[in-house]
Amino acid sequence: MIFLQLESYPNEIAQDPKISPNLYNLSKRYEFIAPINCEPYTKWSLAGASVTETGIPQIYPEPEWHSGANSNDYKYIQRIQGIPNILETINYKLNYISTGINEVMGYENWILSHNYTKIYQAKNDLYLFEYLTNQFLPKLDKEFHETKQKTLTLILNAETHSPYKRPKWCRIERDISDKMKCFACIDFALSKFINKFLELKMYENTLLVVFPDHFPYFMD
DSSP states (O other), X not given: OEXXXXXXXXXXXXXXXXXXXXXXXXXXXXXXXXXXXXXXTOOXXXXXXXXXXXXXXXXXXXXXXXXXXOXXXXXXXXXXXXXXXXXXXXXXXXXXXXXXOOOGGGHHHHHHHTTOEEEEEESSHHHHHHHIIIIIHHHHHHHHHHHXXXXXXXXXXXXXXXXXXXXXXXXXXXXXXXXXXXXXXHHHHHHHHHHHHHHTTGGGTOOEEEEESSOOGGGO
């Protein structure tokens, strides 16, 4: 099982063929559930991960993380059990892959407290998706066929977050607004990852779930 949590990537942008042609086309071919609206005072990456993995919505005290929320507010949900805990009891190995360290609101602390083991940390999203496509998926597929080891992998990108600028590694010059170019870049990188998943026919034994944590701040 692979959970790919896309930072700040809402249905409206995923369904725009000019910004996200790959996600748009994939949504027409595979199971797609939308829209799922963000509830007030829950627009945090950690809130999105928590409700996805535990089924229990969490309300944080202030939507503006830089002004009202305490850095330790995440601790009250630290021990809530969810999907990773259930799968671990039936011998799933829990992997965690991300761009950088997710420090806001103790996000990474929450993930590690649910027994994920961090196996790769990328310096940007290009490195993240290159690693996933060229190394991680082939290795995961090979290990499953050789050992039948079941895994849950949580993947987090970072460069579709405020201030929503085109990453330096990306040269997409499509006729879209500047703040949309980071989403177009991730759509491009993500498509290579999903195409590799399909090429390896991993859908025969692996569930791939791509979902957002919340919508961008400029869509409030």
